[in-house]
Structure formats: C-alpha cells, structure tokens
Amino acid sequence: MSEPATFAFDAESEVKITKILAKYPSGRQASAVLPLLDLAQRQMGRLTGSAWVPRVAMDVIAARLGMAPIRVYEVATFYFMFNTKPIGKYHLQVCTTTPCWLRGSDEVTAACRRATGIKGWRETSEDELFTMTEVECLGACVNAPILQVDDDFYEDMDAAKTEALIEALRRGEKPKPGSMAGRQGSAPEGGPTTLLDVPAE
Amino acid sequence: MKVTVDGIEVEVPPGSNVLQACEAAGKEVPRFCYHERLSVAGNCRMCLVEIEKAPPKPFASCAYPAADGMVVHTDSPMVRAARRGVMEFLLINHPLDCPICDQGGECDLQDQAVGYGMDHSRYAENKRAVRDKDLGPLVKTVMTRCIHCTRCIRFSTEIAGVPELGATARGENMEVGTYVEKALSSELSGNLIDICPVGALTSKPYAFVARPWELTKTDSIDVMDAVGAAIRVDTRGPEVLRILPRLNEDVNEEWLADKSRFAIDGLRRRRLDHPWVRQGGKLVKATWNEAFDAIRNRLTGLDGTKIGAISGDLCDVESMVALRDLMVALGSPNLDCRQDGAALDASRRDFYTFNSTIAGIEEADALLLIGTNPRIEAPLINARLRKRWLQGEIPVALIGEAADLTYKVEMLENRPSTLAAIAAGTHPFAAVLKAAKKPMLILGQAALTRPDGAAVLAQAWALAASCGMLTPDWHGFNVLHTAAARVGGLDVGFLPGVGGRDAAAMLAGGVDALWLLGADEADVTKLPASTFVIYQGHHGDRGAARADVILPGCAYTEKEGTWVNTEGRVQRGQRAGDPPGQAREDWAILRAASAVLGRTLPYDTVAALRCSVETRHPVLRNLDILPRSGCSDTSGPASRGTLSDAPFCAAISNYYMTDPISRASATMAACTEAHSGKAMAAE
Ligand code: SF4
Numbered sequence: 029m030s031e032p033a034t035f036a037f038d039a040e041s042e043v044k045i046t047k048i049l050a051k052y053p054s055g056r057q058a059s060a061v062l063p064l065l066d067l068a069q070r071q072m073g074r075l076t077g078s079a080w081v082p083r084v085a086m087d088v089i090a091a092r093l094g095m096a097p098i099r100v101y102e103v104a105t106f107y108f109m110f111n112t113k114p115i116g117k118y119h120l121q122v123c124t125t126t127p128c129w130l131r132g133s134d135e136v137t138a139a140c141r142r143a144t145g146i147k148g149w150r151e152t153s154e155d156e157l158f159t160m161t162e163v164e165c166l167g168a169c170v171n172a173p174i175l176q177v178d179d180d181f182y183e184d185m186d187a188a189k190t191e192a193l194i195e196a197l198r199r200g201e202k203p204k205p206g207s208m209a210g211r212q213g214s215a216p217e218g219g220p221t222t223l224l225d226v227p228a229e
Numbered sequence: 230m231k232v233t234v235d236g237i238e239v240e241v242p243p244g245s246n247v248l249q250a251c252e253a254a255g256k257e258v259p260r261f262c263y264h265e266r267l268s269v270a271g272n273c274r275m276c277l278v279e280i281e282k283a284p285p286k287p288f289a290s291c292a293y294p295a296a297d298g299m300v301v302h303t304d305s306p307m308v309r310a311a312r313r314g315v316m317e318f319l320l321i322n323h324p325l326d327c328p329i330c331d332q333g334g335e336c337d338l339q340d341q342a343v344g345y346g347m348d349h350s351r352y353a354e355n356k357r358a359v360r361d362k363d364l365g366p367l368v369k370t371v372m373t374r375c376i377h378c379t380r381c382i383r384f385s386t387e388i389a390g391v392p393e394l395g396a397t398a399r400g401e402n403m404e405v406g407t408y409v410e411k412a413l414s415s416e417l418s419g420n421l422i423d424i425c426p427v428g429a430l431t432s433k434p435y436a437f438v439a440r441p442w443e444l445t446k447t448d449s450i451d452v453m454d455a456v457g458a459a460i461r462v463d464t465r466g467p468e469v470l471r472i473l474p475r476l477n478e479d480v481n482e483e484w485l486a487d488k489s490r491f492a493i494d495g496l497r498r499r500r501l502d503h504p505w506v507r508q509g510g511k512l513v514k515a516t517w518n519e520a521f522d523a524i525r526n527r528l529t530g531l532d533g534t535k536i537g538a539i540s541g542d543l544c545d546v547e548s549m550v551a552l553r554d555l556m557v558a559l560g561s562p563n564l565d566c567r568q569d570g571a572a573l574d575a576s577r578r579d580f581y582t583f584n585s586t587i588a589g590i591e592e593a594d595a596l597l598l599i600g601t602n603p604r605i606e607a608p609l610i611n612a613r614l615r616k617r618w619l620q621g622e623i624p625v626a627l628i629g630e631a632a633d634l635t636y637k638v639e640m641l642e643n644r645p646s647t648l649a650a651i652a653a654g655t656h657p658f659a660a661v662l663k664a665a666k667k668p669m670l671i672l673g674q675a676a677l678t679r680p681d682g683a684a685v686l687a688q689a690w691a692l693a694a695s696c697g698m699l700t701p702d703w704h705g706f707n708v709l710h711t712a713a714a715r716v717g718g719l720d721v722g723f724l725p726g727v728g729g730r731d732a733a734a735m736l737a738g739g740v741d742a743l744w745l746l747g748a749d750e751a752d753v754t755k756l757p758a759s760t761f762v763i764y765q766g767h768h769g770d771r772g773a774a775r776a777d778v779i780l781p782g783c784a785y786t787e788k789e790g791t792w793v794n795t796e797g798r799v800q801r802g803q804r805a806g807d808p809p810g811q812a813r814e815d816w817a818i819l820r821a822a823s824a825v826l827g828r829t830l831p832y833d834t835v836a837a838l839r840c841s842v843e844t845r846h847p848v849l850r851n852l853d854i855l856p857r858s859g860c861s862d863t864s865g866p867a868s869r870g871t872l873s874d875a876p877f878c879a880a881i882s883n884y885y886m887t888d889p890i891s892r893a894s895a896t897m898a899a900c901t902e903a904h905s906g907k908a909m910a911a912e
C-alpha cells in the first residue's frame with residue numbers, strides 16, 4: 029500500500045468530528061488535532077484494513093483545524109501511536125520494558141517472529157496481516173508480559189500462547205483479550221491468597 | 230527592577246528575563262536557542278546561571294523572569310560545571326567536522342566549545358546521522374550538525390510567516406525539516422543561515438567558497454529594492470563573495486531579503502567591461518576615446534530638445550545629478566527617472582515617500598494596501614507589517630491582486646472606484662480607518678504606472694485626508710517604491726523640465742539621441758531605428774542590446790554613492806570591490822563625456838560633486854537620519870484624467886528577477902525555476 033492521492037473523512041467519522049470539535053472553545057480547534065488524527069487512523073483501518081495516517085489525511089486535518097500542515101506532521105510523528113506508514117491488518121505491539129522483559133518478552137518476540145515471518149521491529153509480514161512494533165511499558169506490568177494487538181491487551185503471554193493467538197487471528201478469529209493464564213483481572217494466579225479468613229455473614 | 234549580576238547592580242525594565250539583565254550588566258551569557266527577536270524556547274540549556282536564594286540549581290536565564298532584588302552569578306563554579314555538562318551533551322551527536330564546515334570561524338558552537346568544551350570526548354558510541362533536507366537553491370543543509378535549537382522553526386513561523394519548518398519525530402529520532410520535501414517559499418529564507426547557530430543551515434551558493442577570516446568587510450547599502458537595507462559586503466580581492474545584513478533597527482532590523490543576499494553572482498556575469506560602438510549595425514569593441522568620439526559626432530549640431538536621458542532603477546544620486554547637469558548644459562529639458570512611467574508627483578516630498586517610516590509601521594493601527602504586494606516588492610517592509618500584525622491584529626485591507634502576505638488581509642473589490650468609495654465614506658472600510666488612531670495606506674507602483682496613475686495618486690491622497698491619516702503628528706500616506714534610485718531621482722529633479730518630454734514620449738521617438746543611465750526596464754522596442762542610444766551601465770541587458778554606444782559603468786558594490794530609500798532616508802553605499810576591465814565610476818564617465826562635448830561639468834572629484842548636490846538639494850544632507858513628521862498641509866497632488874475601471878495588477882511578477890544584476894544571476898534563475906515549478910504544481 030502506498031500514499032493515497034486523497035483522503036476524506038466519511039460519514040461515520042464526521043459524526044464523531046462534530047462531537048469532538050464541540051468540546052473546544054472557538055479559536056482553539058487546534059486542540060482537536062490528536063482525536064482527529066486518531067479518527068483518521070481508525071477510518072483507514074476500517075476502510076482499507078491498514079490503520080495508518082497518510083500525509084494527505086494530515087493535510088485534511090490541518091485545513092480543517094486551521095493549522096499549518098507542518099504542525100500536524102510534528103504531532104503525528106511525535107506520538108508512536110500514530111502510524112505514518114502503512115501497517116498490517118493486526119498491529120502486534122510487544123512490550124519489552126524491564127518487567128515484561130524479566131517475565132519473558134524475548135520469548136514473545138521470538139514467537140511473533142516465528143509465527144509471522146517478520147524479522148525486525150516495524151516490519152510487516154509478507155501476507156500484510158501483521159506488523160510488529162516494540163513498545164515501552166504499557167502500564168500492565170502486573171500481568172507481564174504483554175502483547176498488545178491493536179487496542180487490546182493480551183496478558184500473561186508466553187511463546188505457545190503467542191503462537192496460538194497469532195494463528196487464531198490469521199483464521200479471522202478474535203480471542204477474548206485479558207489474562208491468557210486464566211486469572212481474573214490482576215488477581216493472583218490460582219485464586220485469592222489473602223483475606224481468606226473473612227467470616228461469613 | 231534592580232538586579233545584581235556578578236556584583237554589578239543594573240536596572241532592567243519589568244518583563245525582562247535574567248539573560249537580558251546579565252547583558253545589561255555587560256556579562257556575556259552563552260546561548261544557542263535564545264534569540265532576542267524570536268519567542269523563547271529555553272531548550273538548549275547553554276545559558277545556565279546561578280541565582281541566590283533560589284533553589285540550589287542552575288537556571289536557564291533566557292527563560293527565567295528577572296525579579297527585583299535578584300542576585301545572579303554567571304561565573305560561579307556551579308555555572309561553569311553546568312555549562313560544561315551541557316556542552317558535553319551537545320557534542321555527543323554533533324559531528325566534529327569543522328574543517329569541512331562552512332560555519333567554521335563564525336560558529337557559535339565552535340566558539341562556545343572553546344570556553345566550555347572538554348579536550349576529549351567520553352563517548353565512544355556512534356554519533357547519530359541525519360539525512361540532509363533539500364530546502365531549495367538557497368539554503369544548504371547538513372542536518373547531522375543540527376543541535377535542535379529550533380531557531381529556524383521559530384523564524385519561519387514567526388518572522389517570515391511561512392510555517393514550513395518543524396521538528397518531526399522525537400528524542401533521538403527528532404529531525405528538523407519540512408517533512409514533505411520542498412523549497413522554502415519565503416523571500417527571507419537566507420536569514421535562516423544567519424540565525425542557525427551551527428553549520429546545519431548554510432548558504433548553498435557560498436558553499437566552500439571562502440573562510441570568514443579571508444574576507445574584507447565593507448559596510449554598504451542594498452539597492453535590490455527600495456528599502457535600503459544595511460548590508461555588509463564581503464570581498465576577496467575584487468570579487469564580492471557574499472552579502473550579509475547589518476543591524477539597522479529603523480530599516481531592516483537584522484534581516485535581509487533573499488534577492489539582496491543571493492543575486493551577487495550576477496555581479497560577475499554579463500558585465501560590460503569595455504566600451505562598445507555600433508558600426509555597420511554591429512557592436513564592436515572600442516576604446517573610451519572612440520566611444521566618446523562617436524557620441525560627439527552624433528550630438529554635435531543636434532538641438533538640445535532632441536536629446537534626452539532616462540535613468541534606471543539602481544543609479545546613485547551623484548551620477549544622476551551629473552547626467553542631469555550635462556543635459557542642462559546641452560540645452561535638453563528631456564529627463565526622466567521614471568522609466569516605468571509611474572505618475573509620481575515630485576512637487577512635494579511627502580507625495581512620493583513612505584512617510585510613516587518603516588519603524589513607524591509598528592505604531593499604525595489600521596492599514597490599507599493599494600495596488601501593491603509588499604511581500605515581493607519589499608519583503609522587509611512586509612516583515613515589519615507582519616510584526617505589527619502579530620503585536621495585535623490590526624485591520625488590513627487590500628485593493629489589488631490577491632496574494633498571501635503572511636497576515637490576515639481583507640480583500641476589497643479590486644477597482645479604483647473602491648478608493649473613491651472609501652474616500653467618500655460610503656464604503657464600510659472607511660469607518661474602520663476613521664476609528665483608528667494612526668491609520669496608514671501603502672500605495673504601490675502598480676497603481677501608478679497605469680494610464681490613470683495620476684488620478685489614482687490624487688484619489689489615494691484624498692482618501693488619506695478624509696480618513697484621518699494626515700494629521701500634524703502622523704503621516705499615514707505612503708508610497709512604496711520598487712526602485713532604489715527612484716526617490717533620489719525625484720529628490721534631485723531628474724524629471725522633464727519646462728516643455729520637456731517624459732520617458733514615454735522619449736521612448737516613442739520624441740528625441741533623436743537618448744542617454745540611458747542604467748535604464749533597463751524602459752521599453753526600448755518602440756524606439757525608431759534612427760534614434761541614437763547611448764547606454765551607460767554595468768550589465769549587458771536590455772538597454773545595452775539596443776545601444777549605439779556602450780559606456781561601461783560600476784555596479785553598486787563598486788562605487789561610493791548615495792541612495793535614498795522609499796522612506797526618503799539618505800544613505801551612502803561604499804566601494805567594496807573593483808569594477809571589471811575598463812569600467813569606470815559613472816559620475817566620472819559623465820564628467821569625461823562633458824569635456825569631450827565641450828560642456829565641462831564644474832566638478833573634478835566626487836567630493837566636489839557631492840558638495841554641489843547638497844548645496845542644491847539640502848534634503849540630501851541628512852545622511853542616515855530621517856526626521857519623522859506629521860502632515861502639515863493636507864492639500865494633495867494635482868489630479869489628471871479620470872479613474873479607469875481596470876483592476877490593479879502586480880508590479881513585479883517574478884520576485885527573483887527585477888533588475889540587470891538579478892537577471893544575470895544563476896542563483897536567481899534557479900530560484901525562479903524552483904518557484905515556477907511549484908506554482909505549476911499548485912494549479
Ligand atoms: S537547523 Fe540550525 S537553527 Fe534549525 S534547529 Fe538545527 S541548529 Fe537550530
């Protein structure tokens with residue numbers, strides 16, 4: 029996929045834009061640059077299967093918000109969450125910060141590589157289904173290691189679970205996000221370990 | 230507010246920052262990102278100082294407000310250690326390629342590394358490399374050298390008003406550039422080279438040409454437009470290698486427009502370096518005597534009324550006076566310095582000058598532009614207008630061709646009748662002007678070079694009078710010239726005498742012999758073949774092509790001369806280099822010709838000539854100083870004819886090529902190409 033010649037927000041996005049712009053006082057529309065970039069990226073994902081923000085979309089946003097285009101480029105390139113290049117259908121974001129790394133993020137990375145054929149970070153698999161990115165702490169260390177797929181966290185990962193997850197995605201399934209070790213939220217594995225002696229009513 | 234810096238007590242105005250207080254105390258504070266004409270970024274941390282009774286840490290002085298009773302140390306052990314640390318961090322990624330860097334010798338980083346750098350590096354890691362950006366024909370980039378001070382970003386956004394540069398990505402990956410590769414679309418882009426504290430942005434045409442210590446520096450005046458910016462001409466031997474701005478708060482502040490800076494390669498090309506005489510229809514090389522003989526042969530016996538002279542856009546006052554004196558001696562009343570036929574009225578000086586003055590723009594509170602695009606006619610005046618607009622948006626309206634002037638402009642109907650409607654008070658903008666305390670209008674040359682130019686001039690004056698622009702302490706009527714020579718020519722009366730013909734009449738065949746003093750914008754195509762044309766000037770351009778005799782003169786960097794800018798400011802340019810070959814100073818050529826013609830002019834030195842000029846035109850005595858005055862007499866210039874209905878168009882179509890020097894410049898040709906390509910892409 030390459031840079032499209034044009035970009036326009038579709039009806040679904042427009043409804044959201046109206047709501048977003050209403051949040052900011054008049055003359056301060058530039059504040060909406062982040063939500064609009066996000067919206068553009070989601071629209072691209074919805075319509076083309078690759079959630080990224082092409083340059084023309086940034087230009088459209090700049091014109092819409094009365095900003096110089098370069099100001100939008102600056103914002104879009106500053107945040108990792110905006111993809112300024114096309115990506116695969118699923119965005120595999122592997123957390124490699126210390127807690128996840130201690131808990132085996134290297135294995136998760138290796139499994140991603142094996143299952144998708146991707147060699148390095150920011151690469152897309154040949155079938156254009158997966159892009160693998162290294163991310164910093166996702167704030168879910170308690171269930172480390174984390175593999176974020178698009179918006180969802182898959183927690184307590186290991187090599188086997190990663191490969192299974194990728195195979196499921198490949199089949200078009202969407203496994204339920206959360207702990208893959210079967211615990212509820214961040215509760216201890218294997219059930220509660222404290223407050224066991226709370227007397228029954 | 231009283232602030233004590235290193236034991237020196239200084240008084241600083243409220244709102245100052247600590248760095249300014251240090252400067253007031255005469256203490257130099259090293260800096261990279263801070264620039265007094267740009268917003269404060271506070272990101273380089275080189276300006277650290279220590280402040281007593283504040284938390285015990287170094288403070289970035291440029292971003293810290295000064296307070297009454299503050300005690301500051303700029304040279305304590307803590308300050309020195311902190312600055313050394315900053316320098317060490319800056320040098321982690323900065324390449325040590327000074328020997329092949331054009332900034333070498335005038336680099337802030339190099340200089341400050343001498344003061345705060347270590348003699349070795351503690352970093353063995355690879356330095357980061359950044360891909361260079363293509364910013365067009367003027368600014369060369371070596372982005373690996375960039376220290377991310379963001380001065381260039383702030384300059385293009387704030388001063389130039391063309392927000393094209395930015396910082397993309399972040400941290401280790403941050404890059405300064407345009408993101409989408411393109412040539413900068415500013416007429417002020419050369420200033421980026423000056424404000425970049427390192428060698429990341431340097432001059433493309435000047436790349437690897439010279440080192441600063443090899444250059445002879447001459448202070449002079451720019452003539453590429455009518456602003457009269459202060460410049461420094463750097464030469465090595467006879468060659469002009471570069472031109473830089475000098476500080477003049479009243480005119481150009483510290484900026485310079487691109488044409489003034491980069492057209493200099495035009496000074497070396499297409500030069501007239503010896504006299505030529507037309508023989509049998511072809512120009513052949515001649516000696517000075519042969520050229521003068523040819524002139525004498527043709528002019529002897531010719532009635533004075535059949536001889537005429539037109540002066541060009543780059544001429545100095547001295548040579549115009551010498552030519553006028555020669556014409557008067559020959560009995561000719563046919564003189565004109567308005568080769569474009571602008572209907573300028575020289576009967577009073579405020580009818581043809583920029584009376585509010587350039588610095589005065591900052592006081593104006595409403596502006597009407599008429600038939601002008603200041604962004605390309607006078608980029609530095611446009612920068613002032615933008616500066617005023619940024620200080621608090623003022624109403625700006627334009628009757629003329631639509632253009633991006635870098636500030637918000639209300640487009641009024643592009644007809645001369647709009648002028649009449651505002652003057653009569655029937656147009657809504659009249660109320661805006663009347664409500665303003667210091668309203669001003671700027672009248673461009675495109676509004677005056679039309680057949681109804683005189684009527685437009687009179688109508689514009691009437692508008693100024695009726696909208697409160699002409700008061701005893703504010704003069705809001707401004708003519709914006711495009712030619713550096715024009716105001717000087719009007720001041721010394723290089724105009725048709727009694728019964729004399731103007732430029733149009735002379736060019737239509739009204740004279741048998743025509744002396745063109747650097748007049749290359751005059752339309753010589755309608756001259757009858759029998760008209761004898763003498764071209765005196767420095768470039769083989771349009772005038773020389775039609776000439777029967779060519780007398781090679783000096784370009785502005787090769788002679789000492791006086792120019793009067795659009796405000797009426799009298800300034801003197803200095804001789805920085807030598808003219809090529811047999812070319813001579815223009816007044817001296819005229820003096821020699823007068824002797825051959827038996828009408829010897831009464832001055833033998835440029836000093837004597839200048840003395841004679843100043844006696845006859847006392848206004849030219851006020852060198853560099855321009856007293857600002859209000860308007861004491863609101864009676865306007867005489868009107869001739871009636872207003873037509875034709876819309877105003879642009880005076881300049883291509884900013885980069887407006888005179889013989891810039892037309893000969895390869896750099897300006899490259900800019901023309903880069904920008905016409907962009908115009909085509911936009912269509
Ligand atoms: S290019 Fe020069 S002026 Fe611009 S940010 Fe880098 S160092 Fe500063």
Ligand code: FES
Pocket residue numbers: 123124125126127128129164165166167168169172173174
């Ligand atoms: S380190 Fe991976 S979520 Fe915090």
Ligand code: FES
Pocket residue numbers: 259260261262263270271272273274275276277289290291292
């Ligand atoms: S000059 Fe003060 S932080 Fe850069």
